[in-house]
Amino acid sequence: METHHLSRYPFLKAASELVRANSVSLDDLLSHPAYEESRRRGKQRVLDALNDLKVGQAPSSADDVTNLLEVLSYPVARVLVSCVADEFLVRRYALAEAKTMNERLETADFDVMIEVAEDLGVSAHLESDMLSMHFCDFLRYTSGLRGKDWKLVNHEMRKGYVLLSKKKFGRVLEQALSERIEMELPLPVTDDIIGAVSKDVAEISEIVAQLREKMRDQDFGEITITKFPPCMKKLTSMAEKGENMPHAGRFAITTFLSTLGMPVDDIVKTFFSSPDFDNSMTVYQVRHITGDGMGKRYSCPECATMRTNGICVDMDDLCRSGRIRHPLGYYRVKTMSSKRRKDEPEKEQKVEAPRPA
């Protein structure tokens, strides 16, 4: 196997075999001067992931040593992420590795795509210049990708294999790799390992903390019902009036409020006047939906799903503008336009001034 190829896709099983064949111990990798470059690139992988959602450029070298050092930067990065052991970092790093792979696959040949796919456990075929993958793998990794474009029914399926454009095929693999890395990390680490990389770990932890802070700033700010889309206004008022709400409605309003940052207790209060209000039950349900604690956090349904569930109501001009595909998108647009109004009041006025006939 060409080492250059492995340096581009260091997560491949063949890459870890290369490492094993060169009998590089973890100890050496983390401290021996020979691997200084791997440690530098490994740290860079993580930093780039945090800053740009990428893991940087692989060296374009035909030199086996350079390539091996690049391959080794991958286990270094994984060790660093595992030592920080932060859920947000794991997700972000996994996504960055996956996105970088997808980017590199854009210029790859079909047989490389097939090889990467099989390595990720995706059964893939190449038939008369068409890439395809087994529909079960397709379903597994596209379930988070909503919309007409990703529906199985709108793909050509032959004998169990879904034909895909190169771009879509790469996108599915991105999902597969990202899920795989998220599942694998954090790895168990010993005190010795943590000791060996403590400086880098401290630096990365600091950046993670800053980034989290920054994300909080980008928050939706104080929750204002005037920015709610009509569907959520309706659901809120139903809850307040104590009208009985369909399950899908409770689910939608709960996920919506939770994403806006409303604490569980406040969401529960919203349901106080429901006729079938049962405090402990409501708390339990809200906790479950919002993933309070360590559980899975559900996201707010998009407009299409709201429509399917019959709770998309009173659509207004903004809903119909074609810009809104998600209730949270509506809220974001309203938040942005009210910010703009505050920042540039005159400009806004100009736009809104009626034109002379």
Place this chain on the structure above:
Amino acid sequence: MTKEQEFVMRWFREYYSRTAIAGPTKFEQREFGFMYFDKDFVRRHVGFKRPDDLRKYLVSQVPMHVYYSSALYEIPSAPKMDQKGWLGADLVFDLDADHIKGAETMSYAQMLSLVKKDMIKLLDDFLFGDMGFGETDVRLVFSGGRGYHAHISDEKVLKLKSHERSEIVDYVSGTDLDLDAIFPKSVSMVKDYKTHMKAEKAVAMPAEGSGGWKGHARRTTAQLFEELRFMELEEVRARFPNLSRYKDATVLGLQRDLFGDRGGERLGYQLIMENNSLEYVSDRYKEALLDLVKSEVRPRAAAEVDEPVTRDIKRLIRMPSSLHGKTGMRVIEMRRDDLTDFDPLRDAFPGTFPDDPVKVHVKAPVDLLIKGQRISGDGVIEVPTFAAMFLVLRMKAAMVP
């Protein structure tokens, strides 16, 4: 216990004591559930170590309905779902007469033959066709009642989650199918008039050998051409209400373009199929053709399966080789070849129900063909035991002492 319960349970017990019950694959990982003739509750969360334990249970308890889980569990008998340790679930399809329009007014035999047609579509076009499962991957089962089930235990499907299974339902039922992408339009010519520009759009049609819904759409189109070819205007009107917004002249013009002599060796519809383009119909009629084809693809090609059943990864489903407690028929596992000629009322009553005559009182006149024998009459009638089972269980007939 009523006389009817006594009668029915006697012959159910006889069946279970004389029949080898194979039970599902991965037997010890399945949960079982039961309903009874003589008890009001549903018993579930039951696990058995060996098929023989299940058989003993069936003989001693004589349940009315026997179910097992499509799911595999670490501890199938754990009393709460989250304690069971879900390991995966078969992919299950349920086709039931409930989904058939006008089923209420049909006889049982008519209803079942329609469900069978849908099942054949599901199997041949989707499970064996598009999804590429082999005959041995799919366990095909007559439910003993109003429909058929298909179970797939292939490793690939076991771990699929609910919403992924919903996508499969959407696939076989053509839900959210994007027909515009199947018959794509492209600008073929821009005409420049004095007052305005007009773009002519060419409509393409899926090529021969296309897979998935493209293939289904192509076959539907070919089928439609065959039907339209010899239809009189009135027939077209009656058969295709979707064309009602088009004038008679348009329908006739369309037929002329498709089937009329155009001077060459080939007729219009043949050229369409050969060249994968609707451009052999003049622009005046093209929209009507496209409307018609698009409106027919889904109803003809889709298989209407019961969504919640496929979606549910923890469902209990009727066990093959058990008896259906509302008909007395066996839940029969069969091969695809057997399905073509399968007739439940003829083939599904167990041999352990004897021919011995029994008197029953029917509430309404009956006229049925059961195991090839005509069963008819009103009030008190004398019928073979197997027919009496059906009449008592399904038609609420009463035993006559």
